[in-house]
Amino acid sequence: MDNPSTDLFYKLINRNRSKPRTNSTGIDIEGELEFNPAIQRKAFAKYYEDLSIPKESKFDNSYLELCQIRQHLVEEVLYNQQTTIEPYKEDDVSKAIDNLNSGKSPDDNADSTHPVWDSVEQNLIEIRKASTKVRMLTGTYMVQADKHKFSQYTIDPTCLLCHREIEDILHVLTQCPVLCNERKEYFTPIKQLVTENSPPGTWELLFNNKLAVTQLVLDCTKYMKQLGFKEELILKLETLTRHFCFKLHYKRISLLKKLDG
Numbered sequence: 001m002d003n004p005s006t007d008l009f010y011k012l013i014n015r016n017r018s019k020p021r022t023n024s025t026g027i028d029i030e031g032e033l034e035f036n037p038a039i040q041r042k043a044f045a046k047y048y049e050d051l052s053i054p055k056e057s058k059f060d061n062s063y064l065e066l067c068q069i070r071q072h073l074v075e076e077v078l079y080n081q082q083t084t085i086e087p088y089k090e091d092d093v094s095k096a097i098d099n100l101n102s103g104k105s106p107d108d109n110a111d112s113t114h115p116v117w118d119s120v121e122q123n124l125i126e127i128r129k130a131s132t133k134v135r136m137l138t139g140t141y142m143v144q145a146d147k148h149k150f151s152q153y154t155i156d157p158t159c160l161l162c163h164r165e166i167e168d169i170l171h172v173l174t175q176c177p178v179l180c181n182e183r184k185e186y187f188t189p190i191k192q193l194v195t196e197n198s199p200p201g202t203w204e205l206l207f208n209n210k211l212a213v214t215q216l217v218l219d220c221t222k223y224m225k226q227l228g229f230k231e232e233l234i235l236k237l238e239t240l241t242r243h244f245c246f247k248l249h250y251k252r253i254s255l256l257k258k259l260d261g
């Protein structure tokens, strides 16, 4: 019973689920066969405790990374929403259990989460895309203008890709000519969705400047009343804008890496 790891932990769980092929009353604890059930229980407790402690060499880093990304994302969305969280009370838990028994989820009718989170399919790449968008939305996505501020104005805020103007988030999303191919490709379906589902002239009226377009791309909820979109359309728009932000980010980062060389 040595060298515990995550892999071994799941192997043991699975082995315990299957039917035993051999029967033995003794287990090998540190080289000695032990038959006393009380000592065996203690040894197992110690062993499983050891298994649950992360080990540097055997720890599942990709899982940890996923957890950290999720935690970061949830924190950012909550921070952005300024949501006050009401702790669950015993009553709520009992009601939830009753609802579970009736086959209905307790939050079936709740509509409390931001669409940036709702439309995320549960896989890593979609979470990464949402995370990029949330960082852009909350001002934590690092561009040259931020580096300029954080470096006490020693780093040049000019865009490293086009060298034409200061690189802020508006420049990345709506102006930088170096990113125009990706912008065109992934912005067209956004514009199409809005124009096809709103009265004629709405697009020209609402999105006639780059700031409004940036606002739509980063947080479409601001326009939901004016557009009159229902949940399904909001989620579609959210997905399209998430891809848009990620594709521009990906292209930008790839080009910057090449420049870095």
Ligand SMILES: [Zn+2]
Binding pocket: 159, 160, 161, 162, 163, 164, 165, 167, 171, 175, 176, 177, 178
């Ligand atoms: Zn540029």
